[in-house]
Amino acid sequence: xxxxxxxxxxxxxxxxxxxxxxxxxxxxxxxxxxxxxxxxxxxxxxxxxxxxxxxxxxxxxxxxxxxxxxxxxxxxxxxxxxxxxxxxxxxxxxxxxxxxxxxxxxxxxxxxxxxx
Amino acid sequence: xxxxxxxxxxxxxxxxxxxxxxxxxxxxxxxxxxxxxxxxxxxxxxxxxxxxxxxxxxxxxxxxxxxxxxxxxxxxxxxxxxxxxxxxxxxxxxxxxxxxxxxxx
Numbered sequence: 001x002x003x004x005x006x007x008x009x010x011x012x013x014x015x016x017x018x019x020x021x022x023x024x025x026x027x028x029x030x031x032x033x034x035x036x037x038x039x040x041x042x043x044x045x046x047x048x049x050x051x052x053x054x055x056x057x058x059x060x061x062x063x064x065x066x067x068x069x070x071x072x073x074x075x076x077x078x079x080x081x082x083x084x085x086x087x088x089x090x091x092x093x094x095x096x097x098x099x100x101x102x103x104x105x106x107x108x109x110x111x112x113x114x115x116x
Numbered sequence: 117x118x119x120x121x122x123x124x125x126x127x128x129x130x131x132x133x134x135x136x137x138x139x140x141x142x143x144x145x146x147x148x149x150x151x152x153x154x155x156x157x158x159x160x161x162x163x164x165x166x167x168x169x170x171x172x173x174x175x176x177x178x179x180x181x182x183x184x185x186x187x188x189x190x191x192x193x194x195x196x197x198x199x200x201x202x203x204x205x206x207x208x209x210x211x212x213x214x215x216x217x218x219x220x221x
Contacts, residue, residue: 107158
């Protein structure tokens with residue numbers, strides 16, 4: 001695609017429900033990253049993939065959070081038993097390769113999650 | 117754990133003024149990136165600095181990487197209202213908290 005897309009753009013859910021956030025990276029991009037961003041703050045790393053392999057999940061807050069990228073393209077971030085503190089903007093980004101950081105990381109528009 | 121500290125957190129200036137934003141760390145980074153983010157949008161990469169002491173210019177923006185590759189600065193000359201936004205420095209997966217810049221006309 002022309003850019004990184006995310007869906008849904010907005011998600012309102014009740015506490016205790018599970019949510020699945022989708023990221024569709026730029027076609028052919030090897031690396032895919034998930035971040036969480038509070039308003040007016042920098043992105044907080046959650047996890048990333050090279051192709052379908054999850055390389056680092058050290059940023060996931062707890063075991064209610066999981067992510068997958070089964071075919072090395074689209075990725076899903078799942079939050080089980082949501083809590084109000086999970087409310088945030090969740091951003092996805094992709095890079096053409098998993099190498100050095102001289103290459104641009106392209107960010108998606110984000111999914112705004114609100115847990116009531 | 118690598119951390120990046122940005123200062124100031126918030127800056128409000130008049131159009132035409134100059135400003136500098138700082139990004140500091142106690143860790144060495146192989147490269148640092150600067151992003152600009154507008155409300156409702158994702159961060160957009162402005163520049164990557166790789167070599168210690170490197171200076172890069174992008175129109176009215178000047179980026180510098182410290183000799184020890186632990187810090188960087190962004191200088192904007194003659195700021196314009198269109199420069200308003202959140203400026204982020206990042207070292208790979210680690211992002212600073214950002215500097216919110218508001219340029220008033």
